[in-house]
Amino acid sequence: MFAEDLDLFFSLETPGSRAAVFAGNDIVVLFDHAYHDAFGVASRNPVAHARESDVPGIAQGSAISIAGAAYTVAALEPDGEGVLMLQLESA
Amino acid sequence: MAHVRTQIRNAVATRLTGLSRTGAQVYRNRMRPLPSGTAYALIVRTDDENVDPISLGFPALEDRRLDLTVECLVQVGGEIDSELDAVIAEVEAALGASEAATTLDGLVKSLRLRAIAIDFNAESDIPTARALMRYEANYFTTENAPEAAT
Numbered sequence: 001m002f003a004e005d006l007d008l009f010f011s012l013e014t015p016g017s018r019a020a021v022f023a024g025n026d027i028v029v030l031f032d033h034a035y036h037d038a039f040g041v042a043s044r045n046p047v048a049h050a051r052e053s054d055v056p057g058i059a060q061g062s063a064i065s066i067a068g069a070a071y072t073v074a075a076l077e078p079d080g081e082g083v084l085m086l087q088l089e090s091a
Numbered sequence: 092m093a094h095v096r097t098q099i100r101n102a103v104a105t106r107l108t109g110l111s112r113t114g115a116q117v118y119r120n121r122m123r124p125l126p127s128g129t130a131y132a133l134i135v136r137t138d139d140e141n142v143d144p145i146s147l148g149f150p151a152l153e154d155r156r157l158d159l160t161v162e163c164l165v166q167v168g169g170e171i172d173s174e175l176d177a178v179i180a181e182v183e184a185a186l187g188a189s190e191a192a193t194t195l196d197g198l199v200k201s202l203r204l205r206a207i208a209i210d211f212n213a214e215s216d217i218p219t220a221r222a223l224m225r226y227e228a229n230y231f232t233t234e235n236a237p238e239a240a241t
Contacts, residue, residue, distance in 0.1 A: 036215050040134075041166050042127040043215035074213065089168070090216040 006051050006082060020048070021065040027054040029086075031066055046071060046088040055084065063091060092238040095198070096137050096157060099228050102195040103159060103186065103202075104135045110181040112174070113163075125164070131178060134162040150233040152241070157230070159202075161186075163222040166215065175220040179207065182224060198240050199230040 010028045011017060018031040029048040036045035048066060050058075058064075062073045070091035077085040093101075100119055108117045116132040118125075125132055138158040146152040163178045165171055186192055186202060193202050205225045212219040231241045 033216075037124055038166065038212040038215035038219035039162075039164055039210070039221040040121070040124050041129050041132070041164055041215070041219055042124045043166070043217065043219065044127075045214045046216050087214070088216070089218065 010051055010054070018048075018067045020050070020067070022050075022055050022058065022062070025054070027051075029054075029064075029066060046090070048086045048088060050084050050086060052078065052082050052084050058084070058086075064088070094237050095155075095230055095232060095240045096140065098198055098238075098240070099157060099159065099195060099230070100135055100137045102198055103161070103226075104133075106185050106192060106195070107133050107135065107161065107182060110178075110185060112178050112181060129164070130167050131174075132164045133178075133182065134160075134164070136160045136162065144234065150235040153232050153234055155230050155232060157228040159226045159228050161224040161226065163224065164219070165221075166217050166219045168217060171211070171218050171220045175209070175222055179222050179224065186226070195228075199228045201227075201229045203227050203229075 071088040075087040140157045144151040208223040
């Protein structure tokens with residue numbers, strides 16, 4: 001079975017990567033914070049991708065800090081290949 | 092003098108200005124996005140209208156039924172559904188407070204709530220909820236004077 005080397009992606013040298021802190025541990029996530037129109041209210045749609053091995057025990061409601069901003073995990077979507085997509089809310 | 096539609100929209104916006112949650116954040120037919128950080132807002136829109144001539148001869152008397160929407164927007168953490176319900180309650184109370192309120196001080200024969208539609212947006216960084224409160228305003232004009240309610 002082919003296993004991707006996720007270190008290639010989850011590096012601060014990767015465009016879109018950000019330093020993050022989860023449960024007191026420094027990790028790297030891929031972060032997107034695009035403009036989002038919420039019923040006509042200017043908003044953001046913060047989404048992070050993290051290695052599952054970096055965020056053990058993460059669940060809905062977990063706290064995570066990304067580039068110094070505090071977020072709460074609203075939803076998790078595993079891709080089945082060791083990466084989690086985290087839908088985030090501002091904490 | 093403006094069309095009675097405009098007068099109705101303005102009268103509703105005036106009655107809804109200063110409520111405890113939405114305060115001065117009351118807009119009329121707003122097209123552009125509200126700025127980030129808007130926790131509570133109301134948008135008053137005048138939509139479709141049915142017009143029935145109910146007299147013969149000139150000028151005909153017109154029985155008009157205007158769809159008016161009060162869009163309630165809430166972007167807060169916590170129990171957003173309860174906050175949205177609270178905003179709805181404030182709007183209903185303001186527009187149903189008295190005979191003067193339900194007739195907009197005589198501008199319309201009646202202003203009645205017909206339906207409420209609720210929607211939630213979970214993709215924004217702060218959850219957002221919207222209620223579309225659909226009112227029907229019944230008023231009369233003559234065909235040659237759409238700027239004067241009779």
